[in-house]
Amino acid sequence: MSMEKKDSLLLLVKSLSKSEKRQFKLYAGRLGVNSQKNFMTLFTLLEKMEIIDESIILKKTNIKKQQLSNAKAHLYKQILISLRLNPSHHSIKIQIREQLDFATILYNKGLHKQSLKLLEKAKNMALQNSENNLAFEIVELEKVIESQYITRSLSTRADDLTSQAKLFSKKSNMLSKLSNLSLQLYSMMLKKGYVRDDKDFENVKKYFEDNLPKFEIENLGLKERLFLYKAFLWYNYLTQDFVSCYRYAQKWVDLFHENPKLKETNPIFYLKGTDYLLETLFLIQHSNKFRTVLDSFKSELENNDFQMNDNTNKLSFLIYYQNRINQFFLEGQFTKGLDFIPEVLEELKLYSKKFDEHHNMVFYYKIASLYFGAGENESCIFYLEKIIKNKDLKMREDLLCFSRILNLVAHYEAGLDEDMDYLIKSTYRFLIKMDDMHIVQKEIISFLKNLGNVYPQEIKNEFIKLHDVLVPYENHPYEKRSFMYLDIISWLESKIQNRSVESIIQEKAALKMK
Numbered sequence: 001m002s003m004e005k006k007d008s009l010l011l012l013v014k015s016l017s018k019s020e021k022r023q024f025k026l027y028a029g030r031l032g033v034n035s036q037k038n039f040m041t042l043f044t045l046l047e048k049m050e051i052i053d054e055s056i057i058l059k060k061t062n063i064k065k066q067q068l069s070n071a072k073a074h075l076y077k078q079i080l081i082s083l084r085l086n087p088s089h090h091s092i093k094i095q096i097r098e099q100l101d102f103a104t105i106l107y108n109k110g111l112h113k114q115s116l117k118l119l120e121k122a123k124n125m126a127l128q129n130s131e132n133n134l135a136f137e138i139v140e141l142e143k144v145i146e147s148q149y150i151t152r153s154l155s156t157r158a159d160d161l162t163s164q165a166k167l168f169s170k171k172s173n174m175l176s177k178l179s180n181l182s183l184q185l186y187s188m189m190l191k192k193g194y195v196r197d198d199k200d201f202e203n204v205k206k207y208f209e210d211n212l213p214k215f216e217i218e219n220l221g222l223k224e225r226l227f228l229y230k231a232f233l234w235y236n237y238l239t240q241d242f243v244s245c246y247r248y249a250q251k252w253v254d255l256f257h258e259n260p261k262l263k264e265t266n267p268i269f270y271l272k273g274t275d276y277l278l279e280t281l282f283l284i285q286h287s288n289k290f291r292t293v294l295d296s297f298k299s300e301l302e303n304n305d306f307q308m309n310d311n312t313n314k315l316s317f318l319i320y321y322q323n324r325i326n327q328f329f330l331e332g333q334f335t336k337g338l339d340f341i342p343e344v345l346e347e348l349k350l351y352s353k354k355f356d357e358h359h360n361m362v363f364y365y366k367i368a369s370l371y372f373g374a375g376e377n378e379s380c381i382f383y384l385e386k387i388i389k390n391k392d393l394k395m396r397e398d399l400l401c402f403s404r405i406l407n408l409v410a411h412y413e414a415g416l417d418e419d420m421d422y423l424i425k426s427t428y429r430f431l432i433k434m435d436d437m438h439i440v441q442k443e444i445i446s447f448l449k450n451l452g453n454v455y456p457q458e459i460k461n462e463f464i465k466l467h468d469v470l471v472p473y474e475n476h477p478y479e480k481r482s483f484m485y486l487d488i489i490s491w492l493e494s495k496i497q498n499r500s501v502e503s504i505i506q507e508k509a510a511l512k513m514k
Contacts, residue, residue, distance in 0.1 A: 007052045009072045012079055013043065014353075015310060020086060021047070027082040038063050039075040046075075091307075092129045092265045096122050100138060112145050119145075129265050130222040132175065136168035171221060177213040178227035184211070185234035193398055194240050194481050196438070201239055201477075208235045222262055225255055226269060233276060240477060246280040253277050267306040271315045278323045283484060285512055287330040294323050314354050317347060325366045332505030334373030341367055358399070361387045365403055369486075372406060373501055377414035381407060401434055402485035405441060408448055409491065417452075424449050440473055440482035460496060467492040 016024070028040050041061045049056075057063060063071050084094070099122035106115035119138050126135035143161050188204065195201045212231065220228065229252040236244040252273035256263040263270045274297055281290040300306065301316055308316075321344055328337030344363065352360050368383035387403040404427040411423060428445055447466045454462050470489060473479040483489065487505065494501045 007072075009076050010046055010049065010052055012076060013046045016079070020083065023086055024079055024082040027085065028078060038067075038071050039078060042071055042075050043079075092125065093131065093134070096125050096129075096131060096134050099125070100134070100141070103138075103141065107141070107145060116142060116145055129261065132168050132171040132221060132223065136165065136172050139165045139168060171224065174213060174215065174220070175224050175227060177211070178224055178231055181208070181211045181213075182227050182230040182234060185231060185238060189234060189238055194478070195238055196478050204235070204238050222255060222259055226252065229255070240481060242280055242283040246277070246284055246286070249273060249277040249280050263306050267312050268315065270306060271312060271319060275315075275319045275323075278319065278326070282323070282326045282330065285330065287327075287509060287512060290323075290330060291327065294320075294327060310354070314351055317351050318355075318359060321347060322362065322366065325370065328370060329373070329505075330509060332373070332502055332507075332509045334370055334375075334502045334505075337370045338374055338376070341370065357390060361390060361399060365399060365406075365485075368403075368406065368410075372410055372413075373505065375413075375500060375502070377410040378416075380410045381414065381416075384410065398481070398485065401431055401441070402482075404430055405444060406486050408445070409486070409488070412448060412451070420448070420452070438479055438482055440470060440479050440488070443469055444488060463492050463495045467496060 024043070025040075028043070038061055042057060042063065045057055045060060046052075054065075054068065057068065058065060061071075099118050103115045103118040103122065106112075106118065119142050123135055123138045123142075126132070126138060139161055143165065146157060146161060185208070188207075192200075195204055208231075215224075215228070217225070217228075229248045233245055233248040233252065236242070236248065253270070256266075256270045256273065274293070278290060278293055278297075281293065298320060301320065306312065324340065325337060325344070328334060328340070344367065348360070348363055364383045364386045368380045368387075371377070371380035371383065384403050384407045387399065388407060408420075408423055408427055411417065411420060424445060431441060431445075443466060447462065451459070451462065467489065470492070474483055474489060487501075490504045490508070491501050493499075494504045497504070
């Protein structure tokens, strides 16, 4: 069952660590009588449940059916209050907002000087951590206090606040434009995928150029630079310029290495940058640099070099394990990679409920590809079927499409050709429905469809013909993405040379590392 279909309160309860549960019980029982309250009884029941069972709740508590919704909402709020009080969740943003909240309370009580003192402290914290939006919010409250009350501040106070407000407003506006552009490009990637032809390319290019604000890099703060690099990265992803993707992913990560404080306050952004850096290195097949970055990342995890919480733990798992599998692909070490699969599956059990279906299916596709590369085609098919039969997978049509293509090839390799005609027709219909019929895919399907009519002694020639047809598309601006998901060229070469796919890819990997 996907996370979206589960009860939000149950998900929150299940996400709590032992120490967070203990703190909540202490928090809830702070007045003594609260331990017997309905929401506390409800909490105890939910700790033991995997799905919400209203009949058990109604039976074991004093909550009536018409009260259940309110009781759940009350418990949800109390858990959030408890978590906010937990020191482990006191990020810089929360600390700044806490000071702003305190200052607002003091202002409402008429203690204006005390309020301004806290606001100055909060503003300095915001500036030190590149939180310009919060700094702008703080200045706006300072202006309200100064404009309504005689505080005997410095005579230049009004000018200072006005200048600060203009500066922070300008920075916030720039940050907003860059983050909007980055988000829209990411949305385009999810909805439409890579550009498919010159028309697509021109549309994306025009959108990017029309919405990229004018800037001077030396005038941008850390956050603005971060979103600038994100926007360029997604633009180059869409246009399949993976070398430029690598450059901007490196700039993104360098920003954190040059400003360690940023890594401490924004660990998620750092992790995402590292993920994109590794992904682009994989796409451009830069195995030496890939290994260096992955080893460095592993050391950071072991040394706890950044704040670890549920979000960072989950993301770190995705980054390390997916890219460790990618390393086996880069080096052609498929058989060796099979020894890693049990560890991946064991870890995935711990995290799978915290992911959406897409992330789980990506792991299955990578595992299936490892089995295919190692020549264990029936195991490959087993994991591909988990993707093909998944009805909850709504995004990443490329994953769905290439799972079916690889499924066809694996069935052929395994000698399971009794259902080949049906698989070919269903795959063809699926690709048409998804509007994802590229030249490479059409050629592969046509090839497999016609194999049944080829005499055994002529099969090798057919492999050679398909190889000659597909090789020019390896570096085609709009077709090359097909080879990211399935190294069909190496498979064809293995059939032509009567060698294993693994040995072919290992040979290519060795040449790239020289």
